[in-house]
Amino acid sequence: MDRSSCLLLFLAIGITCVATQECGYEKCRSLPIKPGMINVHLVPHTHDDVGWLKTVDQYYSGANSSIQRAGVQYILDSVIPQLEAKPERKFIYVEIAFFKRWWDEQDEDMHGRVKKLVDKGQLEFINGGWCMNDEASTHYNAIIDQMTLGLQFLNTTFGECGRPLVAWHIDPFGHSREQASLFAQMGYDGFFFARLDYQDKANRLKLQNMEEIWRGSPNDLGKVADLFTGALFAHYTPPEGLSFEILNNDPPVQDDPRLHDYNVDERVNTALNRSVEQAKYFRTDHIMWTMGSDFHYQAAHTWYKNMDKLIKYTNPGNKVNLLYSTPSCYVYHKNQAADVKWNTNNTDDFFPYADKPHSFWSGYFTSRPAIKGYVRECNNFLQVCKQLEVIAGPLPFTNGGPSSQRFREAMAVAQHHDAVSGTEKQHVAYDYAMRLHAGAVECQEVVSHALAGKMKKGSVEPPAAQFCAYLNVSICPTTEENDHFSVTVYNPLARQVTGHYLRLPVNGQSYTVTAPNGKPVKTQMLKVTQQTAKVRGPRGNATSELVFPVTVEALGYSTYLISRATRTTRSLFMPQAETNVISMAIPQSPRMREDIEIHNEHLSLIFDTTTGHLKTVTNLKNKLILNVQQAFYWYNSSTGNNQDSTQRSGAYIFRPNGTEPFPIHTKGSVITKVVTGALVQEVHQVFSDWVTQVIRLYDGQLHAELEWTVGPIPFKDSLGKEIITRFDSDMQTDKKFYTDSNGREILERELNHRLTWKLNQTEPVAGNYYPVNSRIFIKDNSRQLTVLTDRSQGGASLKDGSLELMVHRRMFYDDNFGVGEALNETGVFGEGLVARGKHYLMLESPADSSQLHRNLGEQLYMAPAVSFTPNTFSTQDWSNNFNMAYTALKRELPSSVHLLTLELAEEDTALLRLEHQYQAADGGTPQTVSLQGLFEPFEVVTSSVEELTLGANVHAEKLHRLSWNTQEGTTGNVSQRCWDPSSATVSLKPMQICTLRFHVKRRW
């Protein structure tokens, strides 16, 4: 009896209607499992890319279908009635970016129907992030955010029954260990993926090791990060011949003997054969079939009708038991096999992914460097925006007014495995960028409003903040056009930032800068470089950059007032550093053949006079010297015309047509200019008319900054080019190098080697590339050369002492994995996209390096946010009317503790994540932080504090993960609680993230 009928009866004769909930694993217990048979879990699923060949909204609506016949609205429209028709039918849904769009368009009646299906366990959410994020080019901060966005929607909308129990990354092109660790911390009981190296897969099949316990953080978090992980048998599609998708060609089950082509026998035999074949490779009585694929189930009835029949005819009399199921029920029944001891994977991840000998999916580690950079930058600003919503309170607008929501969603969408990965069509890449921009613009309003609220002292309203998105190419109308302006710098870290340098494009000769304390700040003026002028096109007219350091308190801002110097002011204040420029365009005199050096108090960089390349780096304090040559090279992309394979380099695939890259600079010195001064030293290098670099040392900084500008990559020779920067040092590194996993833990890599299986290396370059999300390093006993990146890139160490990063790529053929376009970014001006980015180079001892690069990374990825206003006040008036500095934190957190996220959950409820950012191997030790009296604008209502799982959708105390028997004992259900309500403190072990939700009691 359905609810409406029941309701009528209730009205008529008083029967009470009770809805039964069968969520969690309850629903799995009642499945028609048959012990001793091959139980085949048919998992009806659709894989809905949150943008790829079409934009996310085109996929949702089904528009632009000449590209792809895919409309997600129709999937959900059509699945719901099919589930309602038969209680045994199941469906899983994954991508909440789509589900939320659909949900928002449904009426209350449909909301009720869907809730009923969720409560009954027929419709199950799996994974449940906003998207199915990429794992190779994503930062953990953004992963956590995007997962939280989806999981919180599910939690709010469906409660416990909407909670995904299993993670599902069936399409991403390789899998990071950090992803597994994060999923485990989010409380998932299982994790499935489809793509792993074909050699690895063959080996696992042979060893019945497709499913195992993956230890996501063996040296830090331990069992908390253990996760039952399964590699799928047949990609994520149905077994061959058993797809019942309306757009596929497999035969339906024709069971009407009155018609021609009755094929029940053939269909059943196919099902039996596929079952028996697959069961050979899997432990326990259970196997899983992924019944669906990309954008399947737009006409769900074709699937269910045929699967109903397949089950009906296959099961009787056979030792195979097909049943509708879900990944969570599959995991549950795997877990029930008490006698099985699962293997563990303690070390490895699943990078790089090759699906065949010459198809290594390591091109996308770098593809579309501009969007990769923009995504990282946006993550930074989104954190600022979210923090300020908590600090200043939500904007006093009705729903739909400016908030961080749009930016959260845009960022979540951008984490999709065809978004930040760079594997989407060009028009889709533009759409992602547009969404990010729109989100950022809305957040600018939020930030502006929040800052104004804190700045305002009396009745005078602070001027509205303006933002300059193009500071990297020296464009900022506010600073260019105004003689008097303010700069307000917000610091999202939980510690003071000092010695952070601003570079503001200006047109004047000289400027005075006044700090919040009223004192003048030392500045230095630099000419805008030719390279910048070239990159920025017709926009921006600044001739110079004004450089000065700023200091900002934790979760606070500082306002600096800047005025163009008149002769008078110039004589009054003269903290401006002299800038000396040696132009190298003049033919070098013999005197100049001496080595060129720049240095600050920490580092000295020496350049080879003949080539102009970096030659030696010296850590002056620790007396570490490294001979390290740095230059740019290009790999010629294979066009697939050699004997071994037709594989071409493309958006996904990196396949150079040789092992040695070509140097971009061939003769003479690359150095065109050396700039020295009190605040910054620069060496300007021109490697070619499309590759330049500025190497900088800022006063007081421990690292050197290498700002590379690459592009337009030449296309007239029709050769695909993949550009790298390479550091060749004299270190003996024993084939080892180190890369981060999504910006968190560090993994050791070894040339031509995999940790858990024997590699037959078929691509000596591409097969050694790994994702570098934030850092890569090589080391010997005394020295560690660490390079931090400002975006995700592919990186490798192909020779001892060498370290390379791919910065840009352009090619002219599609690599044949569906995107259907060559990765040929033509950019705004048509000639080819120019990418500009930074590498941050440190030379320290291995012992010192780890904490130093952790803290540098934290500063880079949570850099201060800068806003501007034209200024009509005098300095005095400004400081009379407005607060020039502020901190929301009453005490700084220790350097090991990173304030990962702080955001509004509801109007007076905040979500806070604190992270121990050191690994034990970094020397990290447990740390305790008190929340009492920590925040300036509000008090944490300690009685309201809820400790949550990482995805913020489950109370930590209510989480009961499945326990698994392994060769090393039981794993899985352990808890590592961080919140002590009695002391109101948070305790963190290395790498632990503590997720808390609490009411805030505002102090105003």
Place this chain on the structure above:
Amino acid sequence: MDRSSCLLLFLAIGITCVATQECGYEKCRSLPIKPGMINVHLVPHTHDDVGWLKTVDQYYSGANSSIQRAGVQYILDSVIPQLEAKPERKFIYVEIAFFKRWWDEQDEDMHGRVKKLVDKGQLEFINGGWCMNDEASTHYNAIIDQMTLGLQFLNTTFGECGRPLVAWHIDPFGHSREQASLFAQMGYDGFFFARLDYQDKANRLKLQNMEEIWRGSPNDLGKVADLFTGALFAHYTPPEGLSFEILNNDPPVQDDPRLHDYNVDERVNTALNRSVEQAKYFRTDHIMWTMGSDFHYQAAHTWYKNMDKLIKYTNPGNKVNLLYSTPSCYVYHKNQAADVKWNTNNTDDFFPYADKPHSFWSGYFTSRPAIKGYVRECNNFLQVCKQLEVIAGPLPFTNGGPSSQRFREAMAVAQHHDAVSGTEKQHVAYDYAMRLHAGAVECQEVVSHALAGKMKKGSVEPPAAQFCAYLNVSICPTTEENDHFSVTVYNPLARQVTGHYLRLPVNGQSYTVTAPNGKPVKTQMLKVTQQTAKVRGPRGNATSELVFPVTVEALGYSTYLISRATRTTRSLFMPQAETNVISMAIPQSPRMREDIEIHNEHLSLIFDTTTGHLKTVTNLKNKLILNVQQAFYWYNSSTGNNQDSTQRSGAYIFRPNGTEPFPIHTKGSVITKVVTGALVQEVHQVFSDWVTQVIRLYDGQLHAELEWTVGPIPFKDSLGKEIITRFDSDMQTDKKFYTDSNGREILERELNHRLTWKLNQTEPVAGNYYPVNSRIFIKDNSRQLTVLTDRSQGGASLKDGSLELMVHRRMFYDDNFGVGEALNETGVFGEGLVARGKHYLMLESPADSSQLHRNLGEQLYMAPAVSFTPNTFSTQDWSNNFNMAYTALKRELPSSVHLLTLELAEEDTALLRLEHQYQAADGGTPQTVSLQGLFEPFEVVTSSVEELTLGANVHAEKLHRLSWNTQEGTTGNVSQRCWDPSSATVSLKPMQICTLRFHVKRRW
């Protein structure tokens, strides 16, 4: 409140549930029409070919989808819930061959749901035949049968609400006047089609004459055959850009302003523009949009969701009113416009169809001659089978046992406009043939059983009948292998047949044939010809054919006993005619150069000595002489490589690349043999090694028989060939010629002329071709040369006195209308299909001709059915044990009255159709027939007689057709009743068909 809820309430508190019926035009009155606006009737429809690129069952199930993604089961599966979801939504369904398959697979619950939708007028059946039959190559008998099969299913299943009110031939490639006449007689109020000559359409658009009253039988049936007929505006598809089919690319209505690509304004503007544009060409406030196309609505939700939105956003504030509707409601509202006087079309039909200047769809008039011939043959046998089910009573088997049902369905399927038309893929053509064969085999059991029942006198069971399907190529194992056998000949006519010649393949030298009266029958032996041996391949070993005439009473049988003659018997009986053979293989002596003549008492045929071609035909009785040369020619199929057009000849299109065909015979005489004898004279002609002909005169017959054998058409020169037979006479015919319309009324044709619009002739050959379903003739004042065909063919008279028929065609390119295959029938032996058929030639005065060719046609298309048994009895014993002759008719019907169909409707209920087979112009006069005591095996229970419409689904007295105002007065709702219950007689005016259903009271 739905019924189940209501039922619960009823149980609980006694509320009574009443289902409301809104069928007929009732539902149309409540449509949200807005007078003064453009009311746009959105008609959701799917066009489901009953076989084309895939077989009918593949289309039903969705199998073989690499060819086409089409599965009709999913259409109905998916439409039903969509209709249930919103009461204003409508859907029409057309092809009952599919609907019945689906219905049979549904459970009772679904049956109830569908009935409810039908009762509410949401699901409306339109047309309602088993298929949407072809109009160019179908015989009216088969059209009536296939329509009846569908309409009776609807009537039985859904009652009055299931009755289609409108005919719907949106895809057939040209439209016959007889089809309109039959539809009118079936009681339809309107008729829509899409395909008409592009010039005709342009003209009609200009004159606002797309909709008119078509007079289907202006000179005979009059108003009874008048039909409101509309040519659709935009083929049968939605207006451009407004398809919401999952497999199409038009944009959905994106009405969520939160998403990108919001397009409501554009979608509404498109709808408005399309409405306003179309409305210009149509009268009244109403226009119709066909919202669907081939196999659309497999995912019906994509359609309804978007149409709902289109209606929602378009209507407010605009002078356009979109509404869900049906063709019948559209017709109803057209009819409501009291002030409009509709034009009438009194004369023309819509053949041939050209969609552009060089694309005349006149190839399919002949395409696949073998299946066209087989379909005609099967119609004949099906009538026999159905008659015998009535005469002998249904077979005493449970449901599913042998009956005519399978054959009825196979024949109905074969009438589809991509079946008998020859425009299907080869594998589908094989499937149709297989279905016909299976149906025929089942009917052989029915016939065998029925005959045995009538033959049996006492306790001895008659031997089971055997059938010989290959008599046309002299194959019959029973007659070849047995020295003694019986032949039982059943005559399905309501009159005695006499002088009907059998030709039985035998291996003996001489045979005795004993008639039912025990007397010997005169025979003649002929050698099996070389041509036959070539055609029949390895099957069949007969060396001779035994020829003899038979006589059979109306609806009765005669058994002839045949024995191979021993010397003794040979001397006793010697009625065997001498056969003289002159072999022309011998070089002709001067003596032979005289004209060759064969003749019987009615006709003399003289052949030219030099060429061997027919030269002169003389009607000896009436002293009519016609110089008429007959020979075979081929048109070279265009391959589209000339300047005017890229159109090629193909399955649909006839496009010769020149106006003059090439003669197939070029030198010497074609005559190889002249056979004379008392029963049959034959001239054997060999035109080439792939074209031969035997011209025959049988003793006593008024016509000459020309048996042509064509094929394998040579392919090594890669030239497509379209083979014609042409008769060139000395008559002055003033460009006029005459063709039948589906085997019934005769239409006058004129070279390079259309009756109702001015033709710009662009294809002088193909543009003058017309369908010849049964006969074509030319005439002058005194003579009429009539040729009857044994199947549908294309025919023309391109010169005065000339008459040509296309008999076979083979080409090597697809003509680009979807079939995707060249019409290149390779046949069983791979070399190319050999087709064999007959033309029946009469030379009579025009006054005599019409009734003579009517009666000859009746005999040809309702020829006797012949079965065999090996015989172990003596002649005496046979006649002692078995009845050797029988008639089910106690008195013959007059020659003007054709017993069109006699079949079982239910176990003791028969359906009878009597037809006046003369037109008034033939001299037909009203005729009355009494049913009392007419049938031998049963009495018609006269009190039970119901007079029905032609489709047998409506009581004639209950039919109220809509009346239409025309320039010539009111038309439409008139009745022409045929049954007089008081006298128990049927009265028939010329061309009238009387359809009666009655109980039979069996006499046993």
